[in-house]
Every structure is written in structure tokens, then in C-alpha cells.
Amino acid sequence: xxxxxxxxxxxxxxxxxxxxxxxxxxxxxxxxxxxxxxxxxxxxxxxxxxxxxxxxxxxxxxxxxxxxxxxxxxxxxxxxxxxxxxxxxxxxxxxxxxxxxxxxxxxxxxxxxxxxxxxxxxxxxxxxxxxxxxxxxxxxxxxxxxxxxxxxxxxxxxxxxxxxxxxxxxxxxxxxxxxxxxxxxxxxxxxxxxxxxxxxxxxxxxxxxxxxxxxxxxxxxxxxxxxxxxxxxxxxxxxxxxxxxxxxxxxxxxxxxxxxxxxxxxxxxxxxxxxxxxxxxxxxxxxxxxxxxxxxxxxxxxxxxxxxxxxxxxx
Numbered sequence: 415x416x417x418x419x420x421x422x423x424x425x426x427x428x429x430x431x432x433x434x435x436x437x438x439x440x441x442x443x444x445x446x447x448x449x450x451x452x453x454x455x456x457x458x459x460x461x462x463x464x465x466x467x468x469x470x471x472x473x474x475x476x477x478x479x480x481x482x483x484x485x486x487x488x489x490x491x492x493x494x495x496x497x498x499x500x501x502x503x504x505x506x507x508x509x510x511x512x513x514x515x516x517x518x519x520x521x522x523x524x525x526x527x528x529x530x531x532x533x534x535x536x537x538x539x540x541x542x543x544x545x546x547x548x549x550x551x552x553x554x555x556x557x558x559x560x561x562x563x564x565x566x567x568x569x570x571x572x573x574x575x576x577x578x579x580x581x582x583x584x585x586x587x588x589x590x591x592x593x594x595x596x597x598x599x600x601x602x603x604x605x606x607x608x609x610x611x612x613x614x615x616x617x618x619x620x621x622x623x624x625x626x627x628x629x630x631x632x633x634x635x636x637x638x639x640x641x642x643x644x645x646x647x648x649x650x651x652x653x654x655x656x657x658x659x660x661x662x663x664x665x666x667x668x669x670x671x672x673x674x675x676x677x678x679x680x681x682x683x684x685x686x687x688x689x690x691x692x693x694x695x696x697x698x699x700x701x702x703x704x705x706x707x708x709x710x711x712x713x714x715x716x717x718x719x720x721x722x723x724x725x726x727x728x729x
Contacts, residue, residue: 419552423510455485466485550582615718
């Protein structure tokens with residue numbers, strides 16, 4: 415299938431394996447490239463700049479025709495690593511960057527100077543217009559079916575609106591678990607899709623077998639929104655532990671968030687605590703299971719190799 419996204423990234427299928435905190439890794443992206451799609455990894459998955467640099471070089475060495483790779487950057491002030499991560503990515507090079515949760519102006523300028531395309535997560539037309547004016551190569555329309563940090567509009571509402579109002583391509587993110595879903599998103603005007611949750615239950619994912627099996631055992635009706643991860647509403651599987659701790663910010667956090675001076679620091683602290691809790695749940699055997707996923711796990715029936723998951727999405 416040829417679309418503007420396949421042409422832009424020189425891939426065989428209009429699919430980006432979405433960047434997932436702690437889940438995405440180089441092995442997954444390499445297998446994705448071998449199957450003709452693009453893969454993206456959060457820069458925050460790497461503790462050090464040397465690890466990030468090694469990842470880029472590994473993917474450059476493994477790149478094959480029909481596949482491409484990129485990195486996701488959290489570009490708001492809560493990510494103190496952002497500046498250095500951007501520097502390393504631009505020095506080493508990749509095919510694209512996906513920006514999230516902040517102003518992408520600096521990223522767009524520096525990435526374009528390095529010959530790297532920039533796609534920006536958006537959840538509404540207002541921000542989509544802004545990133546278009548800044549020179550983004552595409553808008554990633556994060557709808558209300560996405561896993562993790564999601565938007566408020568349905569796939570049809572958001573994708574159709576942005577396709578109509580923007581002059582840059584629109585990539586739909588959220589709600590894709592099978593080939594029919596991809597065709598539906600393309601019918602709304604998307605040039606491709608960003609798919610995350612179906613790849614959690616892959617043999618190559620570096621998370622616990624319990625996390626993977628949860629994506630098999632639970633379904634769309636088991637996905638809930640929580641404010642307890644990063645301070646920003648995020649979708650997780652409604653495990654007994656999530657039910658126990660609740661999904662709303664604490665009274666103290668809500669009180670502090672009303673203070674303009676303290677709000678930034680509260681969000682940074684919540685972001686750090688939430689990421690550490692998510693890391694423990696994803697990588698260790700623990701009863702504190704906070705597993706991020708979206709409703710598209712409804713289509714996940716078994717833990718499979720990446721190549722088989724892609725085959726299910728494209729055939």
C-alpha cells in the first residue's frame with residue numbers, strides 16, 4: 415500500500431510502531447523494519463546518552479530497505495534530559511522524531527538542520543495549526559482510543575478535522591488493532607497509523623510476561639484513565655492494584671496545582687514518581703501493577719513475534 419507516509423519514510427506499509435515507555439526497544443524496531451514498517455523508541459527509555467547513542471548506531475546498522483526508525487522526545491520542561499537527547503539524535507541521525515507534551519519549535523529547527531523529519535503529537539486543531547506553522551512534517555492525531563496519554567476526540571472526529579484543516583499529512587494514533595482499523599483510519603484522511611498497544615504482547619518486548627499476558631487477558635472494557643502516573647491523564651489496564659490506589663490525583667496534589675509557582679514542580683515530581691512506579695511494574699515481578707495500554711488490546715489474543723503481529727495488521 416502506497417500513501418504519503420510510505421513515500422515520506424520509504425516504508426512498505428503505512429504503519430509506525432509507536433514509541434512506548436519501557437516497552438519499545440531496538441530489537442522490536444529491527445524486526446519492524448524487516449517487516450516493512452517504521453519503528454519509534456522513546457529517548458527516555460535510555461538512562462544515559464551513551465545508551466541512546468548505541469541504540470541509534472545499532473538501528474542504523476540494521477536498517478533494511480522498506481523500513482525506517484525514529485525516536486520520541488518529551489519536549490516539555492518536566493524532561494530535564496530533553497536538550498542533550500535532541501543533541502545526540504541530531505548528531506547521530508535517524509529518519510524521524512516524534513515530539514510529545516510540549517513546544518516542538520526547537521526540535522523542528524535542529525532536526526531539520528540535521529535532515530531529520532519531525533512529526534508532532536496533537537490532540538486538537540488549535541495545537542495542530544501551531545505545529546504546522548512551526549514547520550512540522552506531519553501531525554500525529556492522538557485520539558481518545560490511544561494508549562498512554564490520549565486525546566478527547568474520536569478517531570473519526572480528530573483525523574477528519576485535521577485532514578480538512580491542515581496542509582500537512584495526518585497520522586492517526588489510537589484505536590488500531592487489525593487491518594480493518596487501518597483501512598478505517600485511512601478513510602478518514604490519515605496517511606498512516608501509529609500503533610502501540612498490540613506490540614506490547616510481543617516476544618521481543620522487554621517487559622514482564624505478566625504485562626504481556628495482561629494484554630491478552632484483558633480487553634477494551636478494562637482500560638481506565640488515571641492521573642497517578644505523570645499528572646496528565648493516562649490509560650492503563652484496570653488491575654486490582656489500580657482499583658486499590660484509585661485514578662485521581664491526591665488532595666495535596668490538587669491543592670498545590672492551584673498555585674502557579676508550585677504547579678510546575680508538582681508535575682515534575684509526579685512525573686518522576688509515576689515513571690518509577692511504571693518501570694517497576696513493567697520490568698519486575700510486583701503486585702504494584704500499573705500497566706499502560708489502550709483499548710486496541712481487544713484484538714490481542716496471544717503473545718507473538720513482531721513479524722506475526724505486523725502480518726495480522728497488514729493481511
